[in-house]
Amino acid sequence: MLRKILTYGLAAGLISGLAMAVLTTVPHGHLPMAVEMALGYATMLVGLSTIFLAVKRHRDTTLGGVIRFWPALFLGLGISVVGGVIYALAWEVTQALHHMDYVNDYAQAMISQQKAKGASDEALAALTAEMDKMKAKYANPFYRLSMTFNEIFPVGVLVSLVSAGLLRDSRFWPARRVPAALA
Incomplete structure (x- = not known):
């Protein structure tokens, strides 16, 4: 079973990681953040299938x-x-290869979003301080790896629960039986 875990886990991580790398580098800044996030989670579901x-x-x-x-x-x-784990490592490689400053871009987007909503100067100062703390934490690679891992793992738990629940019933999508005359 360990071989299956490693093989299918590697496939899931590569599919999700490569899709994430493409989504964060190719259309970066051209799509709304909500669309990028929706596409990201959709590709996680594809990989985790x-x-x-x-x-x-x-x-x-x-x-x-x-x-x-x-x-x-x-x-x-x-x-x-x-x-x-593979997904988190793919994020590290993507950031290194493309010299991305994701956390700074994210912080600027959040601050700009609040400015556009008309947030007060005090609220913007508090948000800026919060974003500065986040930048300091994100500089630590172990923190960054755990954050990235925590993006995909809950999706994997959900897919695992659904798969286990459905496939425990042997009548659900049973294996095809090849007729003896064709075998």
Whole structure:
């Protein structure tokens, strides 16, 4: 099972990480932040769909078409952890290769957004101080890695729960049986 976790987790992390790299470098600044975030989470779901595929394949080929909830969830969570680590590393590589200053860009966008809403000078000063604290924390690579990991891991937990819940029922999307005459 460890091999499946590593293989499918690597696939999930690479799919999500590459999509994130493209979304943050190609249209950067051209799409609204909400659209970029929605696309980002959609690509995470695509990448983490490997959890469903892994659990189904494990159920159908290794376990003879039956899997219990907890082993299915464990497999999904393992894939989520590996995928999350690969995703976080992909973010570090993307930032390094493109010399991105994401946290500064984010802070400026948040401050500009509040200015546009007509925030008071005191509110802007408080927000600026908060953003400065965030910049200091974000400079620490361990903090940055954990923040990035925490973007994708909850999505993986959700996909793992849904996959385990659906696939524990052997009648849900059963394996195809090849007729003996065709085998």
